[in-house]
Amino acid sequence: MDETENEKQYIYIVQASLESSKCKIGKTNDLDRRLKEYNNITGVSKENAYQYLFTCEVQDMAAVENDIKGKFGRLREIKNKEIYFHNEPLFEDYINFIKGHRLFIKEIFVKTEAPKEILRIVKKTTPTLDDRGMSYVDVMNRARKVQNDEFYTRYEDVEKELSMYAHEIWQGKCVFCNCDDAVDDEKDERRTSAFALYFIRNFDELGLKKLICTHYAGKVDLFKQGSKGYVYTLVITEEGFEDDWEYPTGFDGSFDHPISLKILNEEADIVCTNPPFSRSIEYWKILIESGKKFIIVSNIVNAVTTAFIPYFKDNKVWAGYDEIHWFLNPKRELTRAAGSWFTNIPINDRPKSKNLKIMPLKKIPEKYKKYDNAKMLVVDNNYIPSDYKKPFAVSSTPILSGVLEKGYKIIDEKVYHPDINGKKKFARVLVQKI
Ligand SMILES: C[S@@+](CC[C@H](N)C(=O)[O-])C[C@H]1O[C@@H](n2cnc3c(N)ncnc32)[C@H](O)[C@@H]1O
Numbered sequence: 001m002d003e004t005e006n007e008k009q010y011i012y013i014v015q016a017s018l019e020s021s022k023c024k025i026g027k028t029n030d031l032d033r034r035l036k037e038y039n040n041i042t043g044v045s046k047e048n049a050y051q052y053l054f055t056c057e058v059q060d061m062a063a064v065e066n067d068i069k070g071k072f073g074r075l076r077e078i079k080n081k082e083i084y085f086h087n088e089p090l091f092e093d094y095i096n097f098i099k100g101h102r103l104f105i106k107e108i109f110v111k112t113e114a115p116k117e118i119l120r121i122v123k124k125t126t127p128t129l130d131d132r133g134m135s136y137v138d139v140m141n142r143a144r145k146v147q148n149d150e151f152y153t154r155y156e157d158v159e160k161e162l163s164m165y166a167h168e169i170w171q172g173k174c175v176f177c178n179c180d181d182a183v184d185d186e187k188d189e190r191r192t193s194a195f196a197l198y199f200i201r202n203f204d205e206l207g208l209k210k211l212i213c214t215h216y217a218g219k220v221d222l223f224k225q226g227s228k229g230y231v232y233t234l235v236i237t238e239e240g241f242e243d244d245w246e247y248p249t250g251f252d253g254s255f256d257h258p259i260s261l262k263i264l265n266e267e268a269d270i271v272c273t274n275p276p277f278s279r280s281i282e283y284w285k286i287l288i289e290s291g292k293k294f295i296i297v298s299n300i301v302n303a304v305t306t307a308f309i310p311y312f313k314d315n316k317v318w319a320g321y322d323e324i325h326w327f328l329n330p331k332r333e334l335t336r337a338a339g340s341w342f343t344n345i346p347i348n349d350r351p352k353s354k355n356l357k358i359m360p361l362k363k364i365p366e367k368y369k370k371y372d373n374a375k376m377l378v379v380d381n382n383y384i385p386s387d388y389k390k391p392f393a394v395s396s397t398p399i400l401s402g403v404l405e406k407g408y409k410i411i412d413e414k415v416y417h418p419d420i421n422g423k424k425k426f427a428r429v430l431v432q433k434i
Pocket of ligand 1: 150152178179180193194275277279
């Protein structure tokens with residue numbers, strides 16, 4: 001009895017606070033009652049409260065609801081037909097369609113209590129290095145020693161970097177996230193890796209063909225996904241999105257497990273993840289030898305570390321757009337570490353190259369140019385001599401700012417430690433003008 005002629009008829013879009021990749025689109029005669037019903041379903045309304053994203057009055061709600069199904073059928077979850085995938089562009093499409101419908105009367109604004117924000121900790125003010133009594137060098141040295149791989153990448157960092165790449169690179173491609181990029185079966189954001197979440201939310205928008213993510217059954221279960229490795233796949237078919245979790249026998253989810261290697265070599269087009277810092281040497285070797293495209297997070301100091309310098313020298317990897325200085329630890333507290341994005345996909349008008357100060361040697365302030373005990377020129381603070389013909393030593397900063405794209409090359413595969421007046425300086429790499 002929900003379509004009585006005298007009763008007002010409404011179409012609504014509702015969402016649970018912990019399930020931002022989905023929304024429900026439905027019809028009702030009583031918006032308040034319907035919302036209460038939703039919140040009773042969860043039983044934990046404070047934790048996972050439903051909230052209306054959009055409500056409107058219509059003339060014939062059954063007809064409008066049917067037309068929505070017809071128009072957006074592909075975006076409905078197979079398992080539960082009332083549930084639609086949600087992200088910002090999709091949401092706009094839903095609203096535009098409803099508002100443009102011939103039976104639309106007017107938008108209604110229902111006041112609801114704001115649900116508890118997920119990952120609220122991310123929003124807290126980021127303390128400065130000064131606040132924490134640390135210098136940048138401390139951070140780099142700490143990052144170098146870091147053995148704790150149990151850091152989450154924040155969603156905002158993943159989104160900021162991945163949205164910078166040309167749209168075409170994703171179209172028709174299979175993305176593989178292979179270092180514990182768990183996907184919770186309820187799509188709970190706290191139990192899903194930010195990489196997986198980004199691709200699930202933007203699957204359609206990016207035009208992806210397939211998403212494959214693996215969960216690593218390590219000692220620390222960052223995403224509370226249990227002790228068995230699994231392979232998650234998401235594809236889109238005529239019917240809509242289809243996803244699946246497979247638990248192959250003996251699979252621990254390690255990036256070097258034969259199953260992961262098979263996916264890497266036979267299915268993946270682009271690999272995106274934040275691999276464990278402690279296994280970066282093996283990880284980079286496997287990834288780069290696979291010849292696949294990638295956008296990954298690693299330690300900033302890789303650009304001045306012997307195990308990785310050859311890749312930069314041979315132009316097999318370069319910095320992505322940004323750096324990441326904050327991650328979340330297993331308690332979801334902000335934790336400082338010096339990360340950078342690395343890729344083998346072209347960077348358009350590298351924003352950081354503007355930081356390079358390329359100029360004749362004599363114009364570089366004395367403070368930032370020194371000769372070490374071996375008479376090697378050492379330049380700092382992103383100064384690069386434009387008229388110096390011999391090799392000189394630079395830190396990771398100019399490498400990450402794109403100096404190798406500005407007519408300079410790495411000339412030694414090993415890290416260089418300048419010795420200035422008996423003091424061993426931190427790691428550099430030797431470069432030379434081409
Ligand atoms: C820096 S965390 C990043 C987690 C997640 N990819 C993210 O970006 O939030 C690295 C993850 O790799 C996992 N890991 C450790 N060894 C691994 C291995 N051999 N294969 C795959 N993942 C591994 C760790 O358990 C940890 O969850």
